Amino acid sequence: MKRTIFSNQLLPWLLLAPQLAITFIFFLWPAAQAIRHSVLRQDAFGINTNFVGLANFRALMNSAQYLNSLQVTVVFAISVTLLSMGFSLLLAVAVDRMIRSTSVYTTLLVWPYAVAPAVAGILWWFIFNPTIGVMPYVLDVVGYNWNHMTSKTDAMILVVIASAWKQISYNFLFFVAGLQSIPASLREAAAIDGAGPVRRFFDITFPLLSPTTFFLMVVNIVYAMFDTFAVIDATTEGGPAQATNILVYKVYFDGFVGQNMGSSAAQSVILMLIVIALTAIQFRYVEKKVAY
Amino acid sequence: MASITLSNVGKVYAGGTRAIGDVNLEIADGEFIVLVGPSGCGKSTLLRMIAGLESITDGEVRIGDRVVNQVEPADRDIAMVFQNYALYPHMSVRQNLAYGLKNRRTPKAEIERRVAEAAEILQIGPYLDRKPRALSGGQRQRVAMGRAIVREPAAFLFDEPLSNLDAKLRVAMRLEIKQLQQRLGTTSIYVTHDQLEAMTLADRLVVLSAGRVEQIGTPLEVYRRPATAFVAGFIGSPAMNLIPARAVGHLPGTAHAGLVGIRPEDLTITPEGNIEMQVQAIEELGAQRLVHGLTGGETLTVTMPSDMPVSDMLRLSVRREALHLFEAESGRRIG
Amino acid sequence: MIENRPFLNLLAHLTLMLGVAIVALPVWLAFVASTHGPTDFMSGTVPMWPGPRLVENYSRLLETGVSTSGTPPVGTMMVNSLIMALSIAIGKIVISITSAFAIVYFRFPFRNLAFWCIFITMMLPVEVRIVPTFQVVADLGMLNSYAGLSIPLIASATATFLFRQVFLTIPDELTEAARIDGAGPLKFFRDILLPLSRTNIAALFVILFIYGWNQYLWPLLITTSADYYTIVAGIKRMADAVDGVPQWHLVMATAMLAMLPPVAVVIGMQRLFVKGLVETEK
Numbered sequence: 001m002k003r004t005i006f007s008n009q010l011l012p013w014l015l016l017a018p019q020l021a022i023t024f025i026f027f028l029w030p031a032a033q034a035i036r037h038s039v040l041r042q043d044a045f046g047i048n049t050n051f052v053g054l055a056n057f058r059a060l061m062n063s064a065q066y067l068n069s070l071q072v073t074v075v076f077a078i079s080v081t082l083l084s085m086g087f088s089l090l091l092a093v094a095v096d097r098m099i100r101s102t103s104v105y106t107t108l109l110v111w112p113y114a115v116a117p118a119v120a121g122i123l124w125w126f127i128f129n130p131t132i133g134v135m136p137y138v139l140d141v142v143g144y145n146w147n148h149m150t151s152k153t154d155a156m157i158l159v160v161i162a163s164a165w166k167q168i169s170y171n172f173l174f175f176v177a178g179l180q181s182i183p184a185s186l187r188e189a190a191a192i193d194g195a196g197p198v199r200r201f202f203d204i205t206f207p208l209l210s211p212t213t214f215f216l217m218v219v220n221i222v223y224a225m226f227d228t229f230a231v232i233d234a235t236t237e238g239g240p241a242q243a244t245n246i247l248v249y250k251v252y253f254d255g256f257v258g259q260n261m262g263s264s265a266a267q268s269v270i271l272m273l274i275v276i277a278l279t280a281i282q283f284r285y286v287e288k289k290v291a292y
Numbered sequence: 293m294a295s296i297t298l299s300n301v302g303k304v305y306a307g308g309t310r311a312i313g314d315v316n317l318e319i320a321d322g323e324f325i326v327l328v329g330p331s332g333c334g335k336s337t338l339l340r341m342i343a344g345l346e347s348i349t350d351g352e353v354r355i356g357d358r359v360v361n362q363v364e365p366a367d368r369d370i371a372m373v374f375q376n377y378a379l380y381p382h383m384s385v386r387q388n389l390a391y392g393l394k395n396r397r398t399p400k401a402e403i404e405r406r407v408a409e410a411a412e413i414l415q416i417g418p419y420l421d422r423k424p425r426a427l428s429g430g431q432r433q434r435v436a437m438g439r440a441i442v443r444e445p446a447a448f449l450f451d452e453p454l455s456n457l458d459a460k461l462r463v464a465m466r467l468e469i470k471q472l473q474q475r476l477g478t479t480s481i482y483v484t485h486d487q488l489e490a491m492t493l494a495d496r497l498v499v500l501s502a503g504r505v506e507q508i509g510t511p512l513e514v515y516r517r518p519a520t521a522f523v524a525g526f527i528g529s530p531a532m533n534l535i536p537a538r539a540v541g542h543l544p545g546t547a548h549a550g551l552v553g554i555r556p557e558d559l560t561i562t563p564e565g566n567i568e569m570q571v572q573a574i575e576e577l578g579a580q581r582l583v584h585g586l587t588g589g590e591t592l593t594v595t596m597p598s599d600m601p602v603s604d605m606l607r608l609s610v611r612r613e614a615l616h617l618f619e620a621e622s623g624r625r626i627g
Numbered sequence: 628m629i630e631n632r633p634f635l636n637l638l639a640h641l642t643l644m645l646g647v648a649i650v651a652l653p654v655w656l657a658f659v660a661s662t663h664g665p666t667d668f669m670s671g672t673v674p675m676w677p678g679p680r681l682v683e684n685y686s687r688l689l690e691t692g693v694s695t696s697g698t699p700p701v702g703t704m705m706v707n708s709l710i711m712a713l714s715i716a717i718g719k720i721v722i723s724i725t726s727a728f729a730i731v732y733f734r735f736p737f738r739n740l741a742f743w744c745i746f747i748t749m750m751l752p753v754e755v756r757i758v759p760t761f762q763v764v765a766d767l768g769m770l771n772s773y774a775g776l777s778i779p780l781i782a783s784a785t786a787t788f789l790f791r792q793v794f795l796t797i798p799d800e801l802t803e804a805a806r807i808d809g810a811g812p813l814k815f816f817r818d819i820l821l822p823l824s825r826t827n828i829a830a831l832f833v834i835l836f837i838y839g840w841n842q843y844l845w846p847l848l849i850t851t852s853a854d855y856y857t858i859v860a861g862i863k864r865m866a867d868a869v870d871g872v873p874q875w876h877l878v879m880a881t882a883m884l885a886m887l888p889p890v891a892v893v894i895g896m897q898r899l900f901v902k903g904l905v906e907t908e909k
Contacts, residue, residue: 020741027751031756094640234862372807
């Protein structure tokens with residue numbers, strides 16, 4: 001809170017007007033529309049619209065496709081989070097041992113942040129292309145026949161790798177910052193107490209890093225759930241046989257391609273509830289961090 | 293330049309807490325007034341009310357002939373020196389000095405003349421093109437004063453301007469501020485919690501406690517005849533001994549008083565003394581020493597030359613004129 | 628580092644080099660592919676080393692593009708992307724910094740309500756409410772326009788919070804000094820707040836430029852006219868279109884071009900970028 005303030009009454013509204021106008025027109029109004037449509041159902045010709053209460057939600061809960069999408073999303077989000085964070089933590093710990101070469105390695109590792117998810121998808125799609133890709137060629141040598149266009153598992157692996165790759169820089173930067181904020185004296189004390197490097201990592205470093213780890217976990221889950229639309233669209237388009245059809249992809253697909261407004265709206269509402277829950281968790285974390 | 297008048301000035305916060313109550317003060321043109329009191333006594337709030345940075349809920353503040361209660365700070369014709377200097381970090385010293393003048397559309401040549409003049413007075417000429425972060429604490433302090441000087445305002449308001457400096461620099465700057473004010477003759481109101489700073493700077497002191505004026509007077513008046521027990525204890529170092537009258541009831545004239553005040557320097561050690569003190573601790577100050585002890589169950593401090601021998605039991609005497617007598621409840625002076 | 632163990636140091640370096648190699652692999656392969664001709668992919672495997680057609684492939688793309696995919700020259704798409712990224716970055720910064728100024732430095736009725744309205748945008752990512760948002764933009768006639776590409780994306784709670792945080796750390800005395808120096812709110816904003824927020828603005832700009840440049844779903848939906856295609860959204864159309872078999876060398880060259888500006892910004896402004904990233908999440 002500021003002690004000193006200006007007394008104008010009109011000016012603050014003028015300053016807020018652009019932000020509020022955009023928020024109302026492009027955020028709140030569409031969100032309200034989504035909520036409204038989620039309790040309505042149109043007939044096949046789009047002429048009559050009826051209030052159907054929670055029927056759209058019930059239909060979703062009974063839809064094998066939706067439940068499959070939910071399951072796919074959970075598997076996908078957890079895989080992306082674990083793969084990307086594990087790999088980044090390994091690199092961050094290695095960099096933390098460096099004295100002079102930290103910034104060189106950082107430069108070499110930060111740039112994937114800037115690559116668009118869609119482009120990341122295209123790049124990995126190319127590498128894993130069954131006819132001309134490098135990876136299927138290598139895998140063939142060891143006796144694995146890769147084809148993400150027919151194999152559900154291969155398709156999932158492809159989108160997980162492409163999505164995790166893009167997130168490495170972000171996780172790496174936060175882990176490095178987290179490691180640097182752990183006082184050296186704690187690790188020195190542990191060393192004097194006779195703990196070797198590996199022991200020290202598990203007994204001292206990793207527990208003290210837990211706020212960063214927790215924060216990154218939430219961020220990565222949000223990323224995997226909402227920002228990977230482009231990765232999916234550029235590689236598998238949700239297939240094969242719905243194997244990579246995550247929730248945000250399904251909302252889009254049902255709404256634009258399937259033209260099923262009621263169902264798509266109900267899916268939007270469920271997704272909003274998920275984001276609100278995740279944001280709340282993130283903010284509780286932030287508050288806690290402030291209290292330290 | 294102008295006089296400043298406060299009539300029945302008070303402030304109540306929105307929550308109902310009273311910060312300042314019923315202050316009356318007439319400041320003559322060119323006078324140096326120091327508002328002094330412990331932290332939380334409302335001295336800064338009162339200064340900020342005069343500056344226009346806090347609203348005035350009761351009474352009237354006049355600068356010159358004008359009631360300024362509703363006037364914006366910029367239009368009150370005052371300049372302020374802040375405790376943390378509040379220099380604009382992204383502007384050079386020259387820009388810092390000129391900013392207020394530029395906003396008033398002062399002609400360029402005039403701005404240059406005034407900046408040069410202030411730089412000359414404060415000897416900050418060599419630093420005019422530096423940024424504040426490249427300056428030492430003392431230099432920043434000078435720039436903050438320069439920003440006030442260039443404005444040629446009706447009054448300077450100082451809000452604890454020396455408290456961020458180390459002890460030695462503080463003493464030096466104190467003298468400079470005093471000389472500068474005498475040279476410019478600008479009405480000044482200065483806030484501090486340091487009673488020594490207050491004593492050395494002020495033409496008149498205003499001692500505040502809990503949002504109320506305890507006493508207004510010249511430093512010597514306040515020192516010699518503190519109006520309340522609070523002032524007696526606050527002004528003077530080492531602090532005045534304030535003892536319940538029953539502990540020294542045998543002293544003449546103390547029969548009706550609640551509290552008896554005796555300055556440590558007014559106590560003399562003589563074999564005939566009628567106050568007995570059991571010595572508990574001694575602090576050496578070099579030229580003299582402070583002796584702390586107990587008399588009639590109350591603590592007492594006395595200053596004595598450091599070459600005088602100290603025994604476990606001292607006999608002290610005090611002149612009748614050096615006794616300050618206060619009422620027990622209100623703390624008001626009664627003799 | 629506590630004890631000096633050469634083996635561990637070596638291991639750390641090896642880990643990092645392997646990490647860098649894995650991270651760089653896809654881009655290296657894309658670059659290699661972008662320097663070959665179409666026939667080099669027929670043999671069944673992708674070449675591992677650059678070929679001779681670097682200049683030829685890139686200049687063809689930038690000037691004429693891949694006509695069979697219905698996409699305009701890549702040069703045009705890059706200009707569109709640049710316009711969108713700049714509009715989004717600058718737009719977000721402008722409306723956020725003025726909002727933060729209003730919220731921090733004024734007291735007015737419904738101030739908390741306004742604050743919550745902005746806050747809630749954090750919980751409504753565009754992917755989640757894509758259908759109704761598209762509908763609003765279509766109703767406003769903003770399809771196939773630069774305004775439609777950028778304006779719906781420029782509300783930002785994150786940027787508003789960042790500036791609010793920055794303003795809260797600016798000492799009150801500075802504001803008071805400015806008031807006594809005769810600065811009204813707008814003058815204070817221009818002369819004091821903006822210059823003091825300079826590095827934050829720059830750091831935020833880097834992040835938001837990347838955010839804007841990398842938009843995919845939104846431009847894909849609201850541009851049906853090739854004149855407004857952006858490169859990130861266009862690349863997918865290009866990969867999809869060409870008779871089922873993509874012209875790999877051109878698709879990869881386009882991917883390289885799509886990465887180049889944001890990657891250059893991140894590497895060129897690394898220090899600002901890292902600061903911006905870490906601070907927006909505080």
